[in-house]
Structures are given as structure tokens and as C-alpha cells.
Amino acid sequence: MRYDIIVVGAGPAGLTAGLYGGRQGDNVLILEKGRVGGKGLEIPYIENYPGYKKVKGMVLIEKMKEQVSPLVDIKELEEVKSIKHENSKFIVTTTKNKYLSKAVILATGTTHRELNVPGEKEFKGRGVSYCAICDGPLYINKNILVVGGGNSAVQEAIYLKSIGCKVKLVHRRNKLRAEKYLQKKLKDLNIPVIWDSVVEKIRGNNSVEEVVLYNKKTKEKKIVEVDGVFIAIGEIPLNKLARDLGVKLDKRGYVMTDEFQRTNVQHVYAAGDITHTPNQWIVACSEGAIAALTAHNDLLRGQK
Template structure:
């Protein structure tokens, strides 16, 4: 038998926890599902300095505070990896590897994950010089030489951001030209702080056991191995939405991002989405929290309208 709730929130990052909080405060019975511990990518962030109200807070600490607020409001929490969702109109059936859940509304907050380059040192120095977000971590490396790995829009945009903080931003790209939009390329080439290293194959991210000290790459033309001394490495070789479980629903674009309107509603009535899995530009804790609050309220209105429709149908029966 499926466990019954008003709302199932899939994903317990900042967007999911906020959506669950707002829905629970509207007197709805809410369960939040995640395949791991609550907090999402905040758990992998050593310090957060750009979240309003906190000048310096550890990522896991902020996750704990958000979870405590949701739990106090009555949100339940359960482990489980979602495999699929069935749309039954007025209800949705959520299948996980642990249990099945039935709800009137679902909020998708599964996030996205950065693609890894898979070289020695990447995992070892993650959070200690290796980053996938310049806006999040760039200020920690102010004044230090930095490396950016990639040549698309994100790599160039984040490189330009880092060039405000560092006099030497080395952009390593595996081809002999960038893939970014021309307007971004023009800005980057005109920036004296940005230096481009073409035809590279990253070999390793080097460190002293505590932090990053440089990168080693292979020149694909000459075959020669070279090193650059840097204090931080920012990797932008793509980002993948964690939405495989929702492929049967008509809510994804051709790259797997969830499409919503300004009210966080998808094309399927009763299915909402927030956070990094959405098709959007800025993926930050602040944007996820804002979307979560909006989704939580929209869920309440949707369930109220659903109840009105059911009552009207029963009255005419």
C-alpha cells in the first residue's frame, strides 16, 4: 500500500526544504524524500558567504538550520531514491526503492550535478581549491592565479567573474577555439586578466595535501606536459539535471531540464519544480529558496482548487 500525503517533495536541498516548509505551514501533510542526507550540495560547501543574514556559515550548518525549521513545521523526512512518477490526475503515485507514496501534489527539487573531468586530484581537492561555482567560491581566492577548465558559455562567464578577483585567470580548453557565444568571447579576449591555453588535455590537479597548488596538462599538438601554478581550479565541462526518473512525464526539455512557468508549475497539473533541476540561468541557494517558497504556496492553492472541484462534482452527482 502506498503511503498517503497531501504533498511529496522530492529532494531535500534548500529549494525542497523551503517548499516543504511553506506547504506544511499551510496545514498540509508533507513528506520530503531524498536518497541521502538533507542539505543537498550545501553539504559539499565548506563556507557560504553570499546567503543573506549570514556573514559566514558552513554549508552543512545552514542545511541543519533549514531542516530544523521544516521539521518544526511538521514536515516528515524519508530516505528513498525515486524511480518514477505516475500521473493519475487528482493524485500522483511516486515509486522509490524503499516505498511507494501517493499525493495530491508533487514538488520536484532533485537538483543538478556538475560533470567531472575525472583526473587525479579532482576529488581529493574538492572544496579545497577545486570548485564548480565561481559566484559561490571565487572570493576565497582573491588575488591568486586561477585556472578555468572548459570553453563554453559557463566557463567564459565564470572566467570573466573571476577576472574581477584575480589578475591571472588561465582558461584551459581542449580545442583551439571557444564554444561560447561571440559576445562573451569578445569580452574575454579583451580582458587583460584572462589568458587562454588551447588544445589542452588536463592530466591532474596538483596540491600539497591540504590545498591546490597547480594543474598539469598535456599539449595535444606537441604532446608536451606542462604545469601552471594556481590556487584554485574552476571546472565547467557541463552540468546534468538529475531528472531521469521523470522522463515519462511531459515536463522536460531536450536536455533534461524541467520546464516551469513563473509559478513553478509544470505542464502536468499538480507537479511543481524548484531549484537547480529547473530550466533557468542562476543556480544559487537564494534562488532555490525563493522558488521553494513560491512553490509551497502554489501547492496549497492547487490543492484547495482540487478540493473545490471534487466538492462540486459530488454535489452534482
């Protein structure tokens, strides 16, 4: 099967790339290893996306999918295993098929960074989670510890509190990195913050029962009884496909692009969180649109 553009990833960036490519008349395929939406499905609420005072991530994804689907082919649960460039064509091999394309847009995003502490792996799915909207309802009226200090961690803490969980936030510094409006909400909801502390161990029997915290300032340890630990300490770029293609990465492993979302490899573009621009929905959409427009024009003109 031949396409003009293959988009790898169906988060906000990938869906927007498909939208813009399809509307220009390009034959576009979007491949997604999971469900359409990617990490966008995990966002409890968005309050800074134009046109919406407040909207759930999964609702916005559903609206985007509904808009894009008539214009492009979307294949869910089909992971891309390799991309090779041969004879001016890209051969994209998935877990189910092989496809040819003239251009590729990488919108592979990131995955959750782990704490790498004792008990984390053992209790995944049994008290350790990385997605409040996925697992939060299992912990209503239970004690929850959210780990992190950025937007994601504070958003998760606010969401968990809103559905009836008993929430505390632990952060390794004495100041949050989250946006001010989120910090205000955290304070308004009386969500306690344990400052200058890191999780040293997660313990329990059949499920999580407690964590051991280490205070970096006082050098003291304390045990906090919890039923669940939600980890939101950042992301790791999913860059294997880019690396195998010879795409240039920065020192943190994110794909480097120019202002038109071109990479150093001809007819390979990148958009969204994989490029390490601000992790904002609107930024991902913008980059997806630019990548598709650039790919269309480059193919049309036969330019790099």
C-alpha cells in the same frame, strides 16, 4: 502512506518547499537520495544570502533542516525510483517504500558535468574531485588545478587556497564568467589563471600526477604537475523522473514551468536548479516557496 505533497530532493529548494507546505498544514514528505542539503553542502561560503555576511553552505543547510524537520517528514538515503500518476494520485516508489500523494514537487537539481577526457574516470577519488569542501582538506600544501570559469570554479579555487592548497585555475576562454566580486578575490589571492586552455588528459600511476593542457589559441600542449584536479564546469539536470512523468523539458533538459512553478502535468511542480533559473541559493528558495504555495492552493481549490 498518504501525503498531500511529496517533495523529491532536499536541497535549498526542496527544504523551503517543505517549510512552506508544512506551515500551511499540508502533510508533506521530503525524499532525498543522499544527505539533506544536496549540492548545498558543497558550497564553501555564501556571501550574498540575505541576513548573513558570510556563511558556509553546510551551516545554512543545518539551520534550514532544523527549522523544517518539526513540520514535515524527511527521509534521507531514500532514492525515488519512479513516480506514476493513477486515479488522481501519485504513486512514488523509492528504494525502501511506496507512498501516495496528491501533488509532487520536483527539486531534483543537477549533477556535476564531467570533462570526459582520458584519466578522469580512472582517477575519481584518487586525485579527481568535483567537490572542494568534501575533498579539499586532503590536498593541503599540495598542487591543485581547478577547471572552470564560472562562480563554482572560482569559489572552489578561493576555498582551496584559503585552507592551504597551492591552486591554479584553468579556463577554456580568455575571460571568466564568475561574478565580479569573486574575480576580485581570485586576483587578490594571487591565484594564477591559465587562459584559453583545456584539459586534454589526466595522468598518473596510483593517483593523479599531471595533466596535459591544450592551448586553443597557440595550439600548444604543456604538462602541468598536480596532485589533484577539481572539476567545476557546469551541471547536468537530473530529469529522469520528470521525463518519465511526461513533464515538458527545454532543449537542454531542464524542466519548464510557469511563473507559479507549475509544469505541464497537473499537480506536478518544479523548483530549484532543475528549472534552469540562475543557480543561486535564494532563487532556489524562492521557487520552492512558490511551488508549495501553488500546490496548496491548487489542491484546495481543485484547480490545475
